[in-house]
Amino acid sequence: MQIRTQMTIESNRGGALVVAKGQCIRIEGTTIVDFVAFNRDNLADRLDQARSKAVNSKLFLTTGDVLVSRTDRQMFKIVHDGFPEGTHDLDKGMCSASGYQYRLKALGGKLDKQDERAVQAVPTHGCWENLIEALRPWKVAAEDIPNPFNIFMTMEVDGECGALNMTKVRPTRTAHVDLVAEMDCVVGISACPDTIVGGKAVTVTVFED
Ligand SMILES: [Zn+2]
Numbered sequence: 001m002q003i004r005t006q007m008t009i010e011s012n013r014g015g016a017l018v019v020a021k022g023q024c025i026r027i028e029g030t031t032i033v034d035f036v037a038f039n040r041d042n043l044a045d046r047l048d049q050a051r052s053k054a055v056n057s058k059l060f061l062t063t064g065d066v067l068v069s070r071t072d073r074q075m076f077k078i079v080h081d082g083f084p085e086g087t088h089d090l091d092k093g094m095c096s097a098s099g100y101q102y103r104l105k106a107l108g109g110k111l112d113k114q115d116e117r118a119v120q121a122v123p124t125h126g127c128w129e130n131l132i133e134a135l136r137p138w139k140v141a142a143e144d145i146p147n148p149f150n151i152f153m154t155m156e157v158d159g160e161c162g163a164l165n166m167t168k169v170r171p172t173r174t175a176h177v178d179l180v181a182e183m184d185c186v187v188g189i190s191a192c193p194d195t196i197v198g199g200k201a202v203t204v205t206v207f208e209d
Contacts, residue, residue, distance in 0.1 A: 001209060002208045004208065006203070006205045007203075007204050009189060011193060011201055012130065012192070013191055014127070014130030014131050015188075015189050016131075016134040016135050016137070017186075017206065018040060018186055019037075019181045022208065024079065024181075024209075025179050027179075027203075028174060028202065028203040029152060029174065029201070029202040030170055030173070031152060031191075031198065032150055032152050032153040032192035033151040034151075034189070035150075035187065035188075035189055036131060036145060036147075036149075037069075038138070038187075039069055039075070040183075045069045045071050047068075047146045049090045049148075052068050053090050059091065060089075060090075061078060061088060061090065062087075063080060064077075064078065070146075073182075073183060075183060076180065076185070077182060078177065078178070078179055079179065080178035082176050083152055083177065085171065088151050090149060092164065092166075093147045094131070094150075094190070095127050095128070095192060095193065096125070096129065097124065100122050100123055104122055123195065126192070127148070127190035128145065131188045134190070140188075145188070150192075154170070166196055167196075170194075
């Protein structure tokens with residue numbers, strides 16, 4: 001294994017890098033990681049949550065499944081999923097400053113001691129802002145950042161009514177997911193503040209066999 005790039009992304013920060021076709025990117029952590037990808041040669045062609053679900057005919061992707069772009073081209077293949085105790089999400093979008101502001105408004109006006117602590121714990125920004133900042137060198141507009149592949153984010157889906165519920169299920173110890181690039185990609189990664197269980201740093205490694 002030849003390491004090409006390695007970076008640590010602290011909680012509620014972002015990072016971005018190029019992953020060439022055939023290279024493998026390893027995402028290693030214990031809490032939610034928001035992963036987005038763009039075709040390096042045409043940044044308008046980017047990760048598509050809906051097409052990725054359609055091509056795999058499922059909501060939860062794992063080893064052997066692929067992430068596809070808006071033009072239905074394969075971007076990444078998952079070759080290792082070290083999170084058997086949970087699943088990854090392709091439905092929930094990403095957290096953002098405005099989302100956290102809504103939460104603060106919902107808490108406003110009826111604060112007791114516990115709520116005050118809750119308000120202090122609400123982040124000032126989220127994955128969207130982290131990705132905007134990280135992708136600045138590629139001049140990706142904020143509104144062009146696609147909905148992510150949410151690694152280590154286990155959602156409970158009610159098969160009858162379709163209700164989506166967050167869970168606290170995360171890796172019980174540091175786990176990793178390996179994805180092999182099927183085209184040259186620009187990848188953006190946010191170490192989600194994961195207010196459900198508390199965000200942690202994420203290690204990202206790009207390597208070749
Ligand atoms: Zn987030």
